[in-house]
Amino acid sequence: MNSKLKKILIVLGIVLLVGFYGYNYIMHGGARDIQLEESAFVVSSNDIKNEFTKNIDEATKKYLNKTIEISGLISNIKDSIVTIDETIFCKMISFKNVKENKDKITIKGRLVGFDDLLGEIKLDECNIKTN
Amino acid sequence: MKNFKIILFGLLFINMGFAQKMLTRTGEVKFEASMPGIEEVAGTSTTSSCVFDKSTGDIAALTLVKSFKFKAPLMEEHFNENYMESSTYPKSTFKGKVIGFDSSKLTDKAQTYDLEGDLTIHGITKKIKTKITLTPSGEKLIVTSNFSVKPVDYGIKIPSLVKSKIAENASIALKFNLEKQ
16 A cells, blocks of 8 residues: 555656656747857957848858857947947847947847848847956 | 029938838837637747838838747747748738828827738738728827738648647737837
8 A cells, every 4th residue: 555655656756747847848948048158150240241231141041040249339229229330230138238329349149130121130139248 | 503402402302201201120029829728829029120101101011030039939949940930031021001191190199091011921922901000109100000810821831730729810919119210
């Protein structure tokens, strides 16, 4: 009787554990933490701008969904968006260390694509890289 | 001197034309294809762009597919890789016209118009007709629209295994706070 109960409890425990981890994986698994990832590319704002001007499709293929670091001058700060050199749109996760307009900064984030309506390169999950 | 005046007038008109344009870079686009009682299938992009020309009623919007955020990262991955194939088709666009729009008739109240245009999703373009609501708010113009699309129409295949979990009609809700350029 006692050993039977033990077995049932162990099986129940395993089922619960698998269920818990399974649910957790489905709901929260596979998340990327861009800031902890190693940057695939480190570029200046002018270089990446030129690449997109030359060939949008090729540049998109190269950078899309990649974690990159871009350095350039801040041209605009508004809400949660920092714009570098008029054309690089960065959606920030934090505003810590964001300085003034015209300051030189390096931003690390994920490239989500090229917006040809406004001619902007868009990034999200961005944060200021401090050295 | 006369020529100069003409040029000046011309420039003024060009300038007026530009002044009629309103835009946003942080528009909200919500996508939902949930079935009742089953895990929510929904994503939101808060970095969509939209340009609206008040003088002609022309409107264009663009959403980068990768900018959709889902509650569950795995769902986001499936949305991008299996359904939208966002590496091949990184953007969805709309280009159309607000039918019968007259900016001089804008009041403080919300006004609803017919909206017609081309919607491109997953590399396939279809004509759509829907309603659009414009609400002036100070210097801004708030634009909202809701419509539904059938993924099948845009060549998006949903495997039979998950068919019961994803709605046949996906609803799309737009909210753009347009500002003067």
